[in-house]
Amino acid sequence: EVQLVESGGGLVQPGGSLRLSCAGSGFTLSNHWMSWVRQAAGKGLEWVANINEDGTKKYYVDSVKGRFTISRDNAKNSLYLQMNSLRVEDTAVYYCVRSVGGREASWGQGTLVTVSS
Amino acid sequence: QSVLTQPPSASGTPGQRVTISCSGSSSNIGSNPVNWYQHLPGAAPKLLIYSNTQRPSGVPDRFSGSKSGTSVSLAISGLQSEDEADYYCAAWDGSLNAYVFGTGTEVTVL
Numbered sequence: 001e002v003q004l005v006e007s008g009g010g011l012v013q014p015g016g017s018l019r020l021s022c023a024g025s026g027f028t029l030s031n032h033w034m035s036w037v038r039q040a041a042g043k044g045l046e047w048v049a050n051i052n053e054d055g056t057k058k059y060y061v062d063s064v065k066g067r068f069t070i071s072r073d074n075a076k077n078s079l080y081l082q083m084n085s086l087r088v089e090d091t092a093v094y095y096c097v098r099s100v101g102g103r104e105a106s107w108g109q110g111t112l113v114t115v116s117s
Numbered sequence: 118q119s120v121l122t123q124p125p126s127a128s129g130t131p132g133q134r135v136t137i138s139c140s141g142s143s144s145n146i147g148s149n150p151v152n153w154y155q156h157l158p159g160a161a162p163k164l165l166i167y168s169n170t171q172r173p174s175g176v177p178d179r180f181s182g183s184k185s186g187t188s189v190s191l192a193i194s195g196l197q198s199e200d201e202a203d204y205y206c207a208a209w210d211g212s213l214n215a216y217v218f219g220t221g222t223e224v225t226v227l
Binding site for chain 1: 119149150152154156160161162163164167168171173203205207208209214215216217218219220221
């Protein structure tokens, strides 16, 4: 069974940093593009970042460029999101997603990030 | 603001057919495959349709997708109470170099 488990969310002050992790199991992470998608309370889904199978291609939504970094460790079957210079508007549930645009799309349960003073 | 436009809500009685539209442009729906996701409150989003019209194994055939030009649609036939959820279309946008989600449609079973 495919499982994606996010961790690392929590409460952080504006300007602070957090690192989200996503542990995959039941499949080989190195065979898939991986993504982070977020949802603020009462809002729709928003794609945040993509990374290709070997980590050589990365794409970001404009609002996080220069602040967030997506990375992966295929040996550990894990995906990461380093979030710096956090803003109140980054408050959301962050989902780890396998192959978001493909036939094998699978989502984790999400981790809540709250940016507040 | 999303580049894929969906109606904010749709509704029907049990057994009815409901259709959700998703309008985009040549840089997203017009040139890249669309996925549809079902999002129940408190749960992880679930893939309903991939490549515009294809259903993953395990998804009931009550759900179907179609495409015409720069728009796609999701149809739910034989509406059931467990279909109450938010539904999102999504596609890669080659002009933005970004994956874009639709604005989302809340389906209510009356």
